[in-house]
Amino acid sequence: MSLTARDLGLFAIMGAVLAMVAMFQSPQLAITILNMSLISAIMALGVNMQWGYAGLFNVGVMGFTAVGGLAVVLVAQPPVPEAWAAGGLGILLGLMLGVATILAAVLVYKRMTPGKLRGLALFAVVAVGFFITSAVFGPAKQAVQSVNPASTGYLGGANLPVILSWPVGAVFAAGVAWLVGKVSLGLRSDYLAIATLGISEIVIAVLKHERWLARGVNNVTGIDRPVPRPVELQPQPWVQSLADTMGWSVSQTASIVSGLGYSVLFVIVLGILIWLAERALNSPWGRMMRAIRDNEVSARAMGKDVTRRHLMIFVLGSAVCGLAGAMMVSMDGQLTPGSYEPLRFTFLIWV
Structure with a gap:
């Protein structure tokens, strides 16, 4: 990657603006702006891969x-042990049932020939899967969210x-x-x-x-x-x-x-x-x-x-x-x- 005079000029202007912010407001604010600019540059690099490389x-x-x-x-x-005890396994089971429903629907769509029978089979698979998943996932979710909602109310992470x-x-x-x-x-x-x-x-x-x-x-x-x-x-x-x-x-x-x-x-x-x-x-x-x-x-x-x-x-x-x-x-x-x-x-x- 080669930098043109225009690029260097833009970097110089940005540096001057940050220096002015540091002098006339606070160095902490200038550093915060710099860090957010760096993160935004990484996001822009990802967008450029999609638009610039592939349109x-x-x-x-x-x-x-x-x-x-x-x-x-x-x-x-x-992790929040109380939340996991209240409904963690139920949430995992509900998510697995949801994924299984989607996979079953995809399998029906691909294996069956187009027609009314396939449409009815898809409807049946999705409807049954939805009700079973809701019956398992819904109560587990409510149980987790009820565990000390002021400070936790979620499962937590892996620490x-x-x-x-x-x-x-x-x-x-x-x-x-x-x-x-x-x-x-x-x-x-x-x-x-x-x-x-x-x-x-x-x-x-x-x-x-x-x-x-x-x-x-x-x-x-x-x-x-x-x-x-x-x-x-x-x-x-x-x-x-x-x-x-x-x-x-x-x-x-x-x-x-x-x-x-x-x-x-x-x-x-x-x-x-x-x-x-x-x-x-x-x-x-x-x-x-x-x-x-x-x-x-x-x-x-x-x-x-x-x-x-x-x-x-x-x-x-x-x-x-x-x-x-x-x-x-x-x-x-x-x-x-x-x-x-x-x-x-x-x-x-x-x-």
């Missing part, structure tokens, strides 16, 4: 980002190191993208945009209303962080020494150091992703993707599986967005489903 118009970035954020809760938060949630967030988003891509990538670009936007709204609705999963609109707070909190840094002698040297308060210095720790992590991740993306773009695979983007008809005539390649790049780009979503939640220390808005997490990223 896929995905406006469901918000949904994949939220799925990545959910991964942080499921990986890093401690693993929070840094592991970043790749898990990418995997979760990739899995959702695979499901979305299997049913929507055959659509024309404008219909694909509508479909992905609608599906992202469905994802947010699930996060808001399924409180057993991540407390819904009650939010999950106190999530562990990959960088020490400012309050944990304040007693450190080197932080106090740095505060004396810079003429800052100890609390301000600890906040700045903590924020810069995130900046270093985010720059490393962004640099690795850019390097991998450039390597892929300049490889035979990248040339094939550009050929598919420029002329699908010719690519199909040359024997390329366009649908499969579109699905591949859709999954990869969404995984990057999920990674960014996990990074953002781990930095904030909380998951707030109500804060996910298309303007911020989709259209601003496209801009």
Whole structure:
């Protein structure tokens, strides 16, 4: 990747703006803006993989980002034993029954010949599966959500190191993208945009209303962080020494150091992703993707599986967005489903 004079000028302007914010407002605010800009850059890189490499118009970035954020809760938060005892197994059984219903419906659709009999069989499978799943899942969900709803009311997570949630967030988003891509990538670009936007709204609705999963609109707070909190840094002698040297308060210095720790992590991740993306773009695979983007008809005539390649790049780009979503939640220390808005997490990223 080569930087033009225009690129360098834009970076210089951004740096000057951040410096002015640090001087005239606060260094902490400037670092927060920098960190959010780095996360947004990672999201934009995922969108660029889809649109720039393959011409896929995905406006469901918000949904994949939220799925990545959910991964942080499921990986890093401690489990709630009372909730698991109240209805954890019932929820798992209900989810398994739901998946079994879907698989049975797909099997009926594929194995039976088209006609009224297939339609009736599909209706019967879906109806029976729905009622059985609801009978198992509904009471279990209510039992879990009734366990100390003021502070928990959900199953919790695996209590693993929070840094592991970043790749898990990418995997979760990739899995959702695979499901979305299997049913929507055959659509024309404008219909694909509508479909992905609608599906992202469905994802947010699930996060808001399924409180057993991540407390819904009650939010999950106190999530562990990959960088020490400012309050944990304040007693450190080197932080106090740095505060004396810079003429800052100890609390301000600890906040700045903590924020810069995130900046270093985010720059490393962004640099690795850019390097991998450039390597892929300049490889035979990248040339094939550009050929598919420029002329699908010719690519199909040359024997390329366009649908499969579109699905591949859709999954990869969404995984990057999920990674960014996990990074953002781990930095904030909380998951707030109500804060996910298309303007911020989709259209601003496209801009």
